[in-house]
Amino acid sequence: MPHRKHLINQYIEEGSIGVEIGVWTGEFTNLIISSKNIKKLYALDPWISQPKYPGRWYGGKHPKFKNTKMDGVYENVKKRFKDNKNVHLLRDYSTHICKHIKVNELDWAYIDGNHSCEFVTEDLENCRKLVKNGGYLLCDDYHWKDPQANGGPKKAIQHFCKKYNLPLKVIKTQAVIKNIK
Numbered sequence: 063m064p065h066r067k068h069l070i071n072q073y074i075e076e077g078s079i080g081v082e083i084g085v086w087t088g089e090f091t092n093l094i095i096s097s098k099n100i101k102k103l104y105a106l107d108p109w110i111s112q113p114k115y116p117g118r119w120y121g122g123k124h125p126k127f128k129n130t131k132m133d134g135v136y137e138n139v140k141k142r143f144k145d146n147k148n149v150h151l152l153r154d155y156s157t158h159i160c161k162h163i164k165v166n167e168l169d170w171a172y173i174d175g176n177h178s179c180e181f182v183t184e185d186l187e188n189c190r191k192l193v194k195n196g197g198y199l200l201c202d203d204y205h206w207k208d209p210q211a212n213g214g215p216k217k218a219i220q221h222f223c224k225k226y227n228l229p230l231k232v233i234k235t236q237a238v239i240k241n242i243k
């Protein structure tokens with residue numbers, strides 16, 4: 063998708079440190095590291111089936127992915143990035159992100175994990191602390207919704223930007239928030 067490439071070109075700098083929340087097979091991780099010389103990229107995902115979300119890729123029942131074994135996806139991601147010492151895989155839920163990354167350690171965060179409003183809100187709140195002043199909070203699937211999402215990323219992002227009075231830019235499916243603090 064050209065707008066995701068644009069996002070990398072515009073908001074992810076050479077030599078930066080960032081996190082991708084929600085990695086799946088590592089397609090976007092790969093696009094980032096093949097576009098920019100990244101100092102450190104934390105790639106965080108629990109790589110676990112979550113049957114309570116039957117309609118989602120990781121729910122175990124999605125027609126396209128229903129035979130997907132998450133241990134296998136994780137093993138393939140490990141293989142995919144084994145030669146890149148700057149990619150650090152974190153197999154965990156994003157709710158625990160602050161155990162792994164220090165406050166103000168990051169230049170940017172790409173939020174693409176659980177898209178339910180309450181999870182996106184938690185990811186934004188945590189990443190606000192971990193991303194330094196003037197860095198970027200980037201979110202995928204701004205307009206995405208499903209019956210369990212309670213308004214999804216859009217509701218979470220709009221509420222968050224209003225709460226902290228932060229500028230929001232939407233580029234097709236991608237949201238860009240400058241983390242002024």
Ligand SMILES: C[S@@+](CC[C@H](N)C(=O)[O-])C[C@H]1O[C@@H](n2cnc3c(N)ncnc32)[C@H](O)[C@@H]1O
Pocket residue numbers: 082083084085086087088089090091106107108109110119120154155156157174175176181
């Ligand atoms: C849409 S995929 C990510 C796609 C990837 N960012 C890309 O563009 O190639 C969503 C991922 O979020 C992960 N996920 C689901 N719940 C999560 C959570 N609570 N914390 C972190 N990741 C989560 C899933 O395991 C799945 O791999």
